[in-house]
Every structure is written in C-alpha cells, then in structure tokens.
Amino acid sequence: MSTMSTIRAATAIFSLTNLDHSSCLGTIESRLKKLNGIRGANVDFVTNAIEVNYDPEQLTVTEIRDFLRGLTTKQEASNASTRDNTGSLE
Numbered sequence: 001m002s003t004m005s006t007i008r009a010a011t012a013i014f015s016l017t018n019l020d021h022s023s024c025l026g027t028i029e030s031r032l033k034k035l036n037g038i039r040g041a042n043v044d045f046v047t048n049a050i051e052v053n054y055d056p057e058q059l060t061v062t063e064i065r066d067f068l069r070g071l072t073t074k075q076e077a078s079n080a081s082t083r084d085n086t087g088s089l090e
Helices: 024-033 061-071
Strands: 010-017 036-044 049-054 078-082
Touching: 010 061, 024 061, 024 078, 049 061, 061 078
Parallel strands: none
Antiparallel strands: 010 049, 010 078, 036 049
C-alpha cells in the first residue's frame, strides 16, 4: 500500500519600493531563497515586485514580509496578494 502525501504550496507577491538599483533586488531574491520553507522566488525588475512560492506549513506571509523588511533599511515590503496552489485567494 503506497501513501501519497500532499505538498501544499502558496504564492505571495510583495512590492519592494525605495530600492536604488536592480542589484539590490537580486540580493534580496538570493537571500530569500536560502530561507527554510521558500520553494522559489522571482523578481520583476520592472515593477520592483517579488513573487515568492513557499510552504505555508513552514512560513507565514507575515514572516516572509518581516524577513524582506529586515534585509535592508532602504526598502519596504508590503503583501499584495496571497494565493494557494489552487489559485484561490487566502
């Protein structure tokens, strides 16, 4: 008898403002990907937004936002939306 486990995933999009260069966004993306529970992160350099795929059993949106805020004093992170793997808004 095989047991299948369900992997939960959620997506949150954060707006990052007051950043001086695109290299700052790359650094933020790189550091965020090292955080336990992060499955992926993609920065949009045009809109200064970062899409974060994460395990909601390991991290909350608030924890991710606080982590982003702590990376640099020159940026603000605000949650724009959160979606679970079914695409519904939480």
